[in-house]
Amino acid sequence: MKNSLFLVLSVLFFSCNKPIEKNQLLQNRIDSLEIKLSETYKPGFGEFMSNIQIHHAKLWFAGQNKNWKLADFEINEIKENLVGIQQYCKDRPETKSLGIIDSAMASISNSIQQKNQKAFQKDYINLTNSCNTCHQETKHEYNVIKIPETPPFSNQDFRLNERK
Structure with a gap:
């Protein structure tokens, strides 16, 4: 009888330890993943802004050439980068000024x-001025954006290609 009682108590004791061991294993895994996540590359504010500057320039040449599909693509690339800033650079004070x-x-x-080129030109100037206003407000007044004079890439044709 004593052996049976000892066996039952042993089984219960080891059964009760299983959830604790399993919980500890899960916690160790979570801790390990959190460390890996904290060490994962996240683009910085400057990388996003450099991308926006490229798409801003490409947007100009697309609009000047009435390549509205490309212009739409470029404005959406700018929007994606702005979302990226809000997602990955929440701690930067400049992020709060993006609404400008x-x-x-x-x-x-x-x-x-x-597909209004005249309105596009006016709105592009307004966008450029808004960027500069944001730069001034965030103490980056030394970073002045302007209407580009030459395409940022010599290997891209901004003219509308009507091939079918």
């Missing part, structure tokens, strides 16, 4: 959808 360009982004998106 919202109105200009909406206007230029509208002129692209309407």
Whole structure:
């Protein structure tokens, strides 16, 4: 009888330890994954801004050539980078100022959808000025954006290609 009682108590004791061991294994795994996640590369504010600058320039040449599909693509690339800033650079004070360009982004998106080159040119200037206003407000006044004079890449044709 004593052996039976000892066996039952031993089984219960080891059974009760299983959830604790399993919980500890899961916690160890979570801790390990959190360390890996904290060490994962995250693009910085400057990388996003450099991408925006490239797409800003390409947007100009697309609109100048009435390549509205390309212009739409470029404005959406700018939007994606702005979302990236809000996602990955939440701790930067500059992120809070991004709303300065919202109105200009909406206007230029509208002129692209309407395929209106005259409105596009006006809205592009407004977007550029909004970028500079944001730079001034965030103490980056030394970073002045302007209308590009030459395409950023010599290996891209910004003219509308009508091949079918």
